Amino acid sequence: MKKNASLARKVALSCRILAKLGLFKETTGHVSARNDTDRMLIRGRGPAESGLLFTMPGDIILADFAGKSLERKAGLKPPNEAVIHGEIYKARPEVTCVVHAHPPSVVLCSMAGIELRPIFGGYDPHSMRLSLKGIPVFQSSLTLNTREQVHAMQNVMGDSDICVLRGHGLIVAGSSVEQATVTAIKVDTLAKMNLQAASLGKVPSISDEDINEFQTRTGRGNSSAEGLWRYYSEWLMKG
Numbered sequence: 001m002k003k004n005a006s007l008a009r010k011v012a013l014s015c016r017i018l019a020k021l022g023l024f025k026e027t028t029g030h031v032s033a034r035n036d037t038d039r040m041l042i043r044g045r046g047p048a049e050s051g052l053l054f055t056m057p058g059d060i061i062l063a064d065f066a067g068k069s070l071e072r073k074a075g076l077k078p079p080n081e082a083v084i085h086g087e088i089y090k091a092r093p094e095v096t097c098v099v100h101a102h103p104p105s106v107v108l109c110s111m112a113g114i115e116l117r118p119i120f121g122g123y124d125p126h127s128m129r130l131s132l133k134g135i136p137v138f139q140s141s142l143t144l145n146t147r148e149q150v151h152a153m154q155n156v157m158g159d160s161d162i163c164v165l166r167g168h169g170l171i172v173a174g175s176s177v178e179q180a181t182v183t184a185i186k187v188d189t190l191a192k193m194n195l196q197a198a199s200l201g202k203v204p205s206i207s208d209e210d211i212n213e214f215q216t217r218t219g220r221g222n223s224s225a226e227g228l229w230r231y232y233s234e235w236l237m238k239g
């Protein structure tokens with residue numbers, strides 16, 4: 001079995017970017033990437049870890065889709081929730097990266113029943129469009145440690161790229177590390193704006209006319225996941 005070293009570097013970078021943005025707290029949460037057909041690279045947990053903000057490629061370990069480590073690393077093992085990642089990879093061949101984070105914005109909105117609505121347009125069309133697609137909410141706040149628990153979540157998530165876990169966090173599936181990372185950031189933006197708007201009172205969604213116009217423009221946006229990934233990589237290094 002061969003470990004994809006450049007992919008491990010990318011997974012580590014995603015962890016650091018999302019942690020610096022506040023989507024990860026301390027040592028909880030993980031990013032993974034599909035290494036090949038039945039193995040994944042995932043951030044390890046255990047006594048040797050330093051937390052998401054300081055994730056290095058050496059913290060990323062090769063595991064099977066059941067969450068069993070396929071390499072020996074002192075003080076590191078796949079997280080208990082590795083099964084979230086493995087079950088998604090098994091069910092959806094197009095998915096090559098999974099992010100499981102606990103952004104306070106998303107958790108608070110889910111706890112308060114604040115729907116992630118399209119309340120802005122040109123401010124961040126990429127983020128707003130996620131709400132137009134609809135974001136499923138899984139109602140259990142428990143950590144997902146077994147295949148059965150993950151299957152219950154997958155019944156709600158369906159083929160969406162996003163699932164909010166009420167009182168727990170967020171799962172994002174993507175076709176690349178760059179795409180899943182940027183999607184997680186955009187969900188956080190959407191949740192932060194809806195959370196702040198809720199404190200202002202009744203903030204309406206943008207008009208149906210604007211929504212229809214944005215929908216006809218789908219695919220013509222200027223912001224690519226790769227460009228934003230480069231932006232956040234630079235921001236992390238130089239910020």
Ligand SMILES: [Zn+2]
Pocket residue numbers: 029081100143144168169
């Ligand atoms: Zn979790």
